Amino acid sequence: MRTAIVSPKVAVRTVLAGVAVVGLVVGCSPTEEGTPTTNGANGSPTNGERTVTFNPCKDLSDEALRATRVDPASKSVVTDPASGPTAWRICKWDAANGPYFVTVSSTYFTQADSRKNDKLTGFRDVQIGPRAGLTYQDKSDEEKLRCYVSLPTAEGMFEVTVGWRYGEPVTRDRCELAAEHATQLEPYLPK
Template identity: 30%
Template structure:
C-alpha cells in the first residue's frame, strides 16, 4: 500500500511539473508561410545508457516512460528507481524562461553539474524538500534532471546533493 501511494504521489508531482508549464494563448492562430522543421526531442529512455543509470544508483530495469506510463505530448520523459530516490529526465522544446515564469517554481539559482551550466530550482508544495530539479538549455529547448527522494525512507540526503552525484553520470549523456 505504501508503495502504491508513493507511486501515485510521484505521478501527481511529475504531472504538476509538466502540465503546469504551458502558457495560455487567446485569439486566432496565425499561419507561418515559412517551413521550419522542429528538432526532435531527446529521448532519455534510449539516450542514457544502462551503465550511466547504474552509476547514478538507479536500476535500469525500473524504467518508466511518460508519467505513470502515459506519454505526454510535447515531452519525452523517463524515470528510474533507486533504493532511496527516483531519477527522472524530462526533454521538451520549452525554454528555461518558461520554467522561471511558471508559478510554483521557486529558488532558482545558477549551478554547474558535471561541468555543465544549469538552473536549479524547487517546486513549492509538500514535496519541496523531497525533490530537486536542474534545467539544462539544449538546442531542442530544455532537458531537466530531477531527483526525488522516496517518501517514508529514513536518513534521506538533501535531494540536491544527490542530484549533483547522479549528474556526474547522467549529465554527459544529455544533449547540448
C-alpha cells in the same frame, strides 16, 4: 511476471507525484501571440504542435545509467507517447545506493519557462559540466522530497530529478544529489 503489492498510502503519493508532473507540464505551456509554438521532430513547422526528440527512455544507454548509479532494469516510463507530438518524455530509475529514484526528462520548454512557472520555487544557479544548470523544487512538495536540476539544450532542456522515497529517513540534500546525478549524466546528453 512480478506483482507488486502497494499500500494505499504509497498509491496516493504516487498519484500525487503524477499530478505534480502534469502540473509542471501544464504550467509550462509557451505560446506566441496566443498560438502554440510550432516545430516538428526535425525542427520543421507542424500543425501548431511541437514535439521533443531526445527520448531518455530509449536514448540513454545502460552505460550512462550505470555511470549515474541507477539500476537500468528498474526503468519506469512516466510519459513517452508512442506517436504524435509531445512536450515531455520522462523515465524514472531506482538509485542503486539509496532510498530514492532518479528521473530524466526531455522537453522543449526552457529554463526561462521554469523560472516563470509559479508552481516552482528555490531557484539556484549551478554549474553542471560545461552547462549552466538550475535547481528548483515544486511548491507543493511540502516535505521537500524532490529536487529538479535543469540543463539547457538546443531543443529546450533536460531535467534530472531526485525523489526521496516516502517514509525513508532523509540523509542527503536532494538538490546536491540531483546535481551529482546531472553531472554524471551530462556527457551522455545532447547539447
